[in-house]
Amino acid sequence: MVRVSTLLLMTILAAQAQPPVRQPLTLWYRQPARQWVEALPIGNGRLGGMVFGGVETDHIQFNEETLWTGGPREYQREGAAQYLPQIRQLLVDGKQAEAEKVAQEHFMGKQSNEEGYEQKKTAWLASVRNLTSARANPAATAFDDRAWKTMTVPTADGWEKAGLEGLDGALWFRTSFDLPQAWVGKDVVLDMGRIRDQDFTYLNGELVGSDEGIAKNRRYKIPAAKLHAGKNQLAIQVINLFDKGGFIGVKTSQPTFVVYPEGQQPAEGVPLAKPFKYWVQDETPPASPRYQADYQPFGDLWLQFKNTAPATDYHRELDLMTAISRVTYAANGVNFTREYLVNAPDQVMAVHLTASQPGKIGFEATLNSPHRGASVRKIDDQTIALAVQVRDGALKGESLLHIQTKKGKIAVVGNKLTVSGADEATLYLTAGTNFKNYNDVSGDPATLSQRPLEAIRTKGFDAIKAAHSREYQTYFNTLTLDLGHSANEQLPTDERLQRFEKSPDPALAALYLQYGRYLLISSSRPGTRPGNLQGIWNDLLTPPWGSKYTTNINLEMNYWPAEMLNLSACHEPMFAAIEELAEAGRKTAKAHYNARGWVLHHNTDLWRGTAPINASNHGIWVSGGAWVSHHLWEHYRYTQDRIFLHDRAYPIMKEAARFFVDFLVKDPKTGWLISTPSNSPEHGGLVAGPTMDHQLIRDLVKNCIAASEILGTDAAFRDTLQTMYRQIAPNQIGKRGQLQEWLQDVDDPKDTHRHVSHLWGVHPGTDITWDETPDLMKAARQSLLERGDEGTGWSLAWKINFWARFRDGNHSYNMLKLLFRPAISPEGTTGGGSYPNLFDAHPPFQIDGNFGGSSGIAEMLLQSQGKTIDLLPALPTALPTGFVNGICAQGGFVLNIRWQNGRLSGVEVTSKAGQPCVLRYGDKEARFTTEKGKTYRLNQDLNVL
Secondary structure, three states, X not given: OOOOOHXXXXXXXXXHHOOOOOOOOEEEEOOOOOOHHHOEEEEOOOEEEEEOOOOOEEEEEEEEOOOEOOOOOOOOXXXXXXXXXXXXXXXXXXXXXXXXXXXXXXXXXXXXXXOOHHHHHHHHHHHHHOOOOOOOOOOOOOOOOOOOEEEOOOOOOOHHHHOOOOOOEEEEEEEEEEEOHHHOOOOEEEEEEEEEOEEEEEEOOEEEEEEEOOOOEEEEXXXXXXXXXXXXXXXXXXXXXXXXXXXXXXXXXXXXXXXXXXXXXXXXXXXXXXXXXXXXXXXXXXXXXXXXXXXXXXXXXXXXXXXXXXOEEEEEEEEOOOOEEEEEEEEOOEEEEEEEEEEOOOOEEEEEEEEOOOOOEEEEEEEEOOOOOOEEEEEEOOEEEEEEEOOOOOOEEEXXXXXXXXXXXXXXXXXXXXXXXXXXXXXXXXXXXXXXXXXXXOOOHHHHHHHHHHHHOOOOHHHHHHXXXXXXXXXXXXXXXXXXXXXXXXXXXXXXXXXXXOOOOHHHHHHHHHHHHHHHHHHOOOOOOOOEOOEOOOOOOOOHHHHOEEOOOHXXXXXXXXXXXXXXXXXXXXXXXXXXXXXXXXXXXXXXXXXXOOOOOOEEOOOOOOOOOOOHXXXXXXXXXXXXXXXXXXXXXXXOOHHHHHHHXXXXXXXXXXXXXXXXXXXXXXXXXXXXXXXXXXXXXXXXXXXXXXHHHHHHHHHHHHHHHHHOOOHHHHHHHHHHHHHEOOOOEOOOOOEOOOOXXXXXXXXXXXXXXXXXXXXXXXXXXXXXXXXXXXHHHHHHHHHOOOOOHHHHHHHHHHHHHOOOHHHHHHHHHHHOOEOOEOOEOOOXXXXXXXXXXXXXXXXXXXXXXXXXXXXXXXXXXXXXXXXXXXXXXXXXXXXXXXXEEOOOEEEEEEEEOOEEEEEEEEEOOOOOEEEEEOOEEEEEOOOOOOEEEXXXXXXXX
């Protein structure tokens, strides 16, 4: 060890002893939220809320994590395994389309409501086509539509965004256009873009076109004989059986909703009159078959304030240090404050209202829900209840709203709670469903919603607030971060986003990382379900991708920050879900592959479906079990918890590996063991031997071997795995020096697909590293260069992590700039970035990008996936000075790292498990033994002090 002078030693120790200066970890805005992606999220892992913060009308949209569509059922298709040899042989023969057709017909999982559905659909469609519920024919030219409502079309996200949330069925639309005299005698084209899902289009009472399918643009040629100069009446019956409905337009530079002469351009045409008149003919179609369930919103809390004067000094914020959202403003000389939180110890959402003068708090509070048939009833003079029932599903819920005041009056008027003349008011919201577990829906929603209220009736808001922040901070305060400062820190968060690309704001990167930690704490706590595609926040009955758990990256990305960013306890809900998935996955493994062990395909839901879903060209992906098992091993590597490894992780990992022992087959061309059928997630269709599968399977097998050695068990099975490991198809370098995505060298250098799945071995895996496989690392880097920097929000986040693993901090930081790109701008929505509330924009919102982005920033500062703990491995020049306290490394270590002028200035390492420690910084390395619970200090040269 190099000797350090006494003065230098004292200086270093003094610097390290200085308490870090906490940054203001607050998202704040000068205006209320106008839309959901501007509202601020609060949550306790089970209950979630989105705070809009309006002055005259405030809105808190809320969720409860177990309210989903569907119910307990079997997802696997019994007998599917008999088609497996045929599918495999078709892929060997190069007949991909034929393989996908057989798989679609015989190999996909079982859907809900599929038995007898076609007969029910046929009968219902015949009924609405026969207009049995209509007094007159809406297609008729002379039909009187004056009583109909109007809708502005197109609605890109379906008619749900036009006030028809949750509506499926048959709707009629009517409009007209004036045919110019010059067009008389000419055939014309009616262009209406895309329609979800089926249309019957009439002109002047006569059917002129009909089609079905979201992908088809409705362009109908209308013969001249069916037209006349002047007004022509258009009527369209739209059939939508599930999910979004209506006219959704089309992404094109040419105008849609237009009539133009055949042979001319749409821009030369006559636009259809907007808005359209519409009438809901029938909203009770038979329940559609669904492969998996959707996460559902629960309800909305509305606060209507009377006699409000124009507000000044408006401020809306989310304080990450306390997990409290706050709104302040002044009106009529009175300062008003509202605080919003979701308390975990007491399981209530609380909204606290105060004013600077007595008697100034007055409002109406209402509850409603987008669920059809939702009802509100009075419980007592201070409490109302909202009851909801999921359509065609097994789940129902109840929410209670209770108000307490200091002075003033409370009353229930017409199912509304009214408060007048109060000094203070506190609203307490609870919610529960009948969900008990994925096989049991015998719970009592009323009990789950009533019990918390009974417990807090005698507590004051201050006590509930203190308990909330105290419990939350046991998670949040485990890590602090400072990445530098700039004048932009004084700006509102939405303005900082607008400026980030061109104006230095390192503190925004630190805020974003801590926001990711906040979101993980708020959506995933021990005893809750794991965070889904939107965490626990969702306002739509038909959310994007069902707001499910997509297991070909998105669920896993949600938990990338958990161990490294000192939130290991927040990983627990994922482990509990994996245990349930292993149970369900055994049935799927047997039915679809006649294999032992368990399998998970690319999506799951509350009911733990594990079978292939949607379409065979992307739904048959077998490696979900391997990927989620990686998280079990990572938790052990970070915590060194042998009990967890023995009791929970290894048994599941072993059974996941056992599936692949039975599933892998020898490729007739190479002799390698390959995964078939499968796909490289959502890219390239059904294939044999995608690279990502083999990386995941090698990772699982390697980790199972290591775990069995640590635990001293299963020697025979370990031998089987070691033999199999050597035979799995290896990573291959293609003709352009790229890492091949498939067995064949068919990568397209112009391909910019959002998934970069074949780089899994770089991150989060360890199959490809600079230390052990530098040639493969270079090939992976070439692949990422070809794929390009652009992408959807979560894809941008993954690329931040990739470039950090490539040790290119500046490129990684450039990806961060793209992730921070405003998704709502004067020019419109971008391809991916961040919404004003810092939610990740796929678009639309997916929370995985928030977690992946947080992970990527951390990967710039610390990496421990190999045999060393690498300090500042990808520090960008934009972050020359800073510190992080509480970041974790594999081996059971917690580190405090400081750097200045782009160079390491010191590090502290606390050993939680007494394992040997190997630190590396550039070309410097330090190896030392550790004792459990002891902290070691090293200087910039990695000399132990």
